[in-house]
Amino acid sequence: MDRRARPLSELWPRALRFFAIALLIGWCVATAWEFGRRMRGPAGLFVFRTPGTEGAVGMPLPGAHLVTTVRAMLAGHDDSRPWLLVVPSGTDPFVATYIRYQLAYIAYPRRVDVATPENVGGLGAYASVVALPGVLSGDEWRAVEGRDGWVRYERVR
Amino acid sequence: MMIAVKLALAYVAIWLLGALALAHIGARGRGILGVVADFAAGVVLLAFVGSIAVIGGIRLSPLAIYGLVLVLGAAATIRRRGVRVSLELPEDRIARLLLVAIVLPIGLLALSALDDRLWWDGWAIWVLKARILFNEGTLPSEYFERGGWLAFSHTDYPLAVPLLNWWLFHHVGAPDPAVAALAGTIWHAVLVFTVVGVLRDRVGDRVAALTGLGIACFWPIAFFASGGTADVVIALALVGALWEMDEGLASGDASAFWRSGVFLALGAMAKTEGLAVAVAVGGAAALLAWRRTLRPRRLLGCALPFAIVAPWLVFTKALGIRRPYFTLDLTAAELLDRAVLFAKSVGTMVFGSASWLPLAGIIGVGILRDRSHAGWLALGGYFTAIAMTYLLTPDDPLWLIDTSLRRVLAACVPAALYVSLGGAAAPFSPAPAPTAVNSDRALDRDELSGQGRTDDLEGSGKEIGVVGHAGAT
Numbered sequence: 001m002d003r004r005a006r007p008l009s010e011l012w013p014r015a016l017r018f019f020a021i022a023l024l025i026g027w028c029v030a031t032a033w034e035f036g037r038r039m040r041g042p043a044g045l046f047v048f049r050t051p052g053t054e055g056a057v058g059m060p061l062p063g064a065h066l067v068t069t070v071r072a073m074l075a076g077h078d079d080s081r082p083w084l085l086v087v088p089s090g091t092d093p094f095v096a097t098y099i100r101y102q103l104a105y106i107a108y109p110r111r112v113d114v115a116t117p118e119n120v121g122g123l124g125a126y127a128s129v130v131a132l133p134g135v136l137s138g139d140e141w142r143a144v145e146g147r148d149g150w151v152r153y154e155r156v157r
Numbered sequence: 158m159m160i161a162v163k164l165a166l167a168y169v170a171i172w173l174l175g176a177l178a179l180a181h182i183g184a185r186g187r188g189i190l191g192v193v194a195d196f197a198a199g200v201v202l203l204a205f206v207g208s209i210a211v212i213g214g215i216r217l218s219p220l221a222i223y224g225l226v227l228v229l230g231a232a233a234t235i236r237r238r239g240v241r242v243s244l245e246l247p248e249d250r251i252a253r254l255l256l257v258a259i260v261l262p263i264g265l266l267a268l269s270a271l272d273d274r275l276w277w278d279g280w281a282i283w284v285l286k287a288r289i290l291f292n293e294g295t296l297p298s299e300y301f302e303r304g305g306w307l308a309f310s311h312t313d314y315p316l317a318v319p320l321l322n323w324w325l326f327h328h329v330g331a332p333d334p335a336v337a338a339l340a341g342t343i344w345h346a347v348l349v350f351t352v353v354g355v356l357r358d359r360v361g362d363r364v365a366a367l368t369g370l371g372i373a374c375f376w377p378i379a380f381f382a383s384g385g386t387a388d389v390v391i392a393l394a395l396v397g398a399l400w401e402m403d404e405g406l407a408s409g410d411a412s413a414f415w416r417s418g419v420f421l422a423l424g425a426m427a428k429t430e431g432l433a434v435a436v437a438v439g440g441a442a443a444l445l446a447w448r449r450t451l452r453p454r455r456l457l458g459c460a461l462p463f464a465i466v467a468p469w470l471v472f473t474k475a476l477g478i479r480r481p482y483f484t485l486d487l488t489a490a491e492l493l494d495r496a497v498l499f500a501k502s503v504g505t506m507v508f509g510s511a512s513w514l515p516l517a518g519i520i521g522v523g524i525l526r527d528r529s530h531a532g533w534l535a536l537g538g539y540f541t542a543i544a545m546t547y548l549l550t551p552d553d554p555l556w557l558i559d560t561s562l563r564r565v566l567a568a569c570v571p572a573a574l575y576v577s578l579g580g581a582a583a584p585f586s587p588a589p590a591p592t593a594v595n596s597d598r599a600l601d602r603d604e605l606s607g608q609g610r611t612d613d614l615e616g617s618g619k620e621i622g623v624v625g626h627a628g629a630t
Contacts, residue, residue, distance in 0.1 A: 016522060016526070019518075019522065020519060020522050020577075020578065021364070021367075023515045023518045023519045023522070024364065024367055024368060024371065024515070024519060024578075025367065026515045027371050027512070027515035027516055027519065028367060028370050028371040028374070030511035030512045030514075030515060031371050031374040031375045031376070031512045032262075032370075032374045033511070034374075034376055034510075034511065034512045035262055035374040035375075035376050035379065038376050038380065039265060039269075043274060043380065044269065045265055045268065045269045046269065046272065047269065047272045047273070047274045057273065057275065057280045057284070057334050058273060058274065058275030058276060058277070058279060058280040058334060058384075058385070059274060059275065059276055059277075059384070061277070098277075098281075101280075101281045101285060101309055101310070102280075104285065104306065104307065104309070105280060105284070105285050105288060108288055108289065108292060109292050109293075111306050113306060
């Protein structure tokens with residue numbers, strides 16, 4: 001013990017000391033029990049990821065399936081031009097933000113924008129657009145890859 | 158194995174950076190707490206230098222940080238300032254056993270961190286920035302633009318955590334999220350051994366080790382830390398700053414206030430809450446020092462967090478990216494509703510969980526004992542600041558409570574335990590009158606007489622000594 005340290009017994013009245021130490025032991029037991037319980041859970045010792053969400057960064061949240069799909073599409077494309085992901089109308093803004101941040105992390109330094117069909121602007125800057133079938137029409141884009149119900153389009157040269 | 162060696166090198170370099178800086182200003186501490194203060198100072202320096210580089214648009218390089226270590230090392234050699242470390246293991250067998258037991262939960266968390274277990278805040282606030290820093294060497298303009306494609310969550314937050322992650326990423330050679338998760342667990346381990354250190358000095362090895370074991374297993378700290386959130390850094394800053402503040406108030410030692418300032422600066426450079434910690438602890442220290450007639454210049458260290466974080470605050474303010482944390486656009490009824498919601502949420506959390514309820518009892522006993530006015534004043538001030546953010550938030554208060562209250566309050570737990578068990582267990586004794594036998598010491602006694610920090614005289618021939626410890630009578 002440090003030369004300046006003083007045991008609790010010298011500083012606290014006897015009854016209060018026993019009460020405090022009993023509480024401390026009780027707290028340690030409770031925290032250890034809860035720690036063990038949570039360690040056995042899906043966010044515990046082994047992080048449980050549902051099939052199809054392995055590509056997400058950190059603990060998967062709603063939207064992780066789409067993140068994993070686009071990640072797989074991104075793999076092997078070294079083109080530095082940005083991509084656009086068009087998520088369905090009415091997508092929860094939280095989920096859209098999650099997907100945008102995740103893809104920004106995964107694809108960085110390549111830019112990946114996320115938009116709904118209503119707020120898609122000009123497509124001129126994008127090398128690829130990932131969307132549900134039928135969202136992108138016209139002669140300018142052609143479907144080049146399909147995965148988990150999503151289609152990647154590339155500009156017709 | 159090589160990655161472990163590289164990570165160890167990264168941490169040793171940051172520790173050395175801080176140890177050399179503190180050695181130069183004569184503010185190095187002793188034992189495990191001294192090592193932690195060194196590390197905190199290293200992270201603060203890294204964050205300060207890195208922030209200035211980002212503000213100036215200069216690319217960061219790990220070589221520049223190693224250069225800084227070399228310069229400080231060379232200057233220390235010339236000035237004969239050593240950075241020796243002496244650690245003292247407890248002699249008590251039960252305490253040793255408890256310390257070994259602490260390794261188990263920390264080890265399990267470290268193991269699980271290898272699987273990338275980052276929570277939303279971990280990757281969306283901190284690791285994304287670290288990744289940009291890793292690739293670009295700075296934060297580009299797209300990061301600071303409103304609606305910019307790199308404008309992620311909390312763009313106005315200071316950079317201590319992303320810069321430490323950037324440093325670690327460079328050492329392992331990739332922006333691996335698992336490294337950030339592991340860094341969180343290392344922060345947690347540092348916190349645990351800090352709690353052991355501060356209590357060991359106050360109430361002995363067994364109680365200290367038992368409390369450390371509790372903190373090691375306390376899931377709202379442990380899991381969020383390995384999830385990469387920065388609340389564990391706030392917890393460390395709070396308990397470290399409080400302990401050093403107590404030391405400073407007890408002994409009048411300016412170096413303790415400098416170390417307290419280092420911990421406060423660590424918090425302020427980690428999260429916005431850190432500024433509230435700095436105001437609360439610095440305010441309590443100033444008030445108590447004034448009542449005890451300590452010279453104001455001894456408290457200069459408490460101004461450190463504000464000086465360190467000021468450039469970043471000015472920069473983000475000038476860019477207009479600071480997000481509002483408070484609104485006064487509330488009716489009295491809305492405010493009351495929010496107060497009830499906050500109180501109910503805290504009550505449900507504390508009284509509805511086995512891992513919180515005993516804490517309420519320990520803290521309650523500590524408050525009843527009320528021997529550490531400075532500690533309770535600082536903690537009370539910080540809790541008030543926390544409550545205000547929930548009462549006056551411009552966001553939905555229920556959402557804010559759901560997403561943050563548990564970990565924000567958990568960050569107060571180590572400090573609250575320290576003040577309850579240790580700080581509160583330090584009785585003040587009345588000061589004997591100064592004697593003419595030792596007039597130069599009597600000057601220091603005068604400074605300390607308001608708090609009674611003097612040794613008892615055991616005999617007429619004994620010299621009067623100033624005791625730098627709150628527990629000594």
